[in-house]
Amino acid sequence: MSVLVLGGYGAVGAHLVRLLRAQGIPTLAAGRDPAQADRVLDLTATDSFRTALAGVSTVVNCAGAENIRLAEECTHRGIVFIEISATSDYVRALERVDGPAVLGVGLAPGLSTLLAVDVLSSAPGPVDIMIGLGSGEHHGPAATAWTYRLLGQHFADPDGTSVRNFTQPAHFTIPEQAGYQPFPALRADFADQHRLTREYAVPVRTYLRLDSRLATTGLAALTWAPALRALVPQRMPGSDRWVVLARSADGPTRWATGCGQSLATAAVAAATVREVTRHRITAPTWIHELLEIGTLRHDLAAAGIRL
Known part of the structure; x- marks a missing residue:
């Protein structure tokens, strides 16, 4: 091959x-x-x-x-x-x-999907997926552009309502090994939540946060004024550490963490x-x-x- x-x-x-x-x-x-x-x-x-x-x-x-x-x-x-x-x-x-x-x-979807499926194998759901990305990593212009394209955009929640990206904050217990400070993650439109919701007939929701509170708060603000993204500095505070986890309402949590999402x-x-x-x-x-x-x-x- x-x-x-x-x-x-x-x-x-x-x-x-x-x-x-x-x-x-x-x-x-x-x-x-x-x-x-x-x-x-x-x-x-x-x-x-x-x-x-x-x-x-x-x-x-x-x-x-x-x-x-x-x-x-x-x-x-x-x-x-x-x-x-x-x-x-x-x-x-x-x-x-x-x-x-x-x-x-990839990382999300990909690793996030496999963690969610592992949770669903032992718990009925619903399942929340949290993707934490290092805002200090230069993952490439395509990844940055993809994140900014979500600003101001909406997607369908499993309950049929419309969700604006980078809203509806939720707290997750993140493993200490990830080196992340506790603050909320925001809803974001990753493709695996839709696939798994259809396949398993239970709500699967994805959330995104960065390792920097300032950078995450910036996404939450920019989603209401996406035209202002041109003002975002080229270099954001944060590291290259990432974490992905999947949790069920009444069952296990599965997670993975490392450095360098690329x-x-x-x-x-x-x-x-x-x-x-x-x-x-x-x-x-x-x-x-x-x-x-x-x-x-x-x-x-x-x-x-x-x-």
Whole structure:
């Protein structure tokens, strides 16, 4: 097999290429820069993308390009398309692709999804998922742009009401190992809450906070005036520590924590690529249909992630 990593020298892609090559998996980094890319391509040009697919069995999209045609170009050829995006509308479109695709691969969705499924295996729900991100980490422009796109936007709650991103604060008990001070997390539209709510027929809700109270409060304020995001400083206070947890109303809490969300996303993606080589994927598949949190322990520990 051969893996093509779109954005293969970016924040997540560079880690993923390194991890896959360390496992002996032939991997090509793709992008526009001929000095860094094994295959030079322009994702806005269909012919360029088609040419880059020669001899490839799996494509991992780490470029931040949410273009359904990229997935279709792969799946029509029987090439597995693995997506790390968290955007709900885009992921729903990928669920309708005719062919092999793996969705919700990364930190959130991905690790967050697997933790929630583990909770649901022993408790009936509802389940709350909390994603805590280090506001001091430079995770890449695509991740920053994704967060800011949520400002002022609404999504559907499991009870049918409309929720504005970065509102409805809720408190979570965070493990001491994460190094997070106690203050509320805010509702945010991550794709796995919708998938798991449909699949398990119980409310699953996702929340986001940063390790900085100031930065989290800023999101809560900007969601009412998103045009002011241009005033946000380039460098935010905070660290690169992240934490993801899932809790049920009357049952267990599962959590994971580490440093560097780019590395964590790449570690989950690398495990997914390896799993794809063991299973024949023919249709859109979510990560929890391939992996369980227990099977990831070795990969996560190697990336400095604690469960």
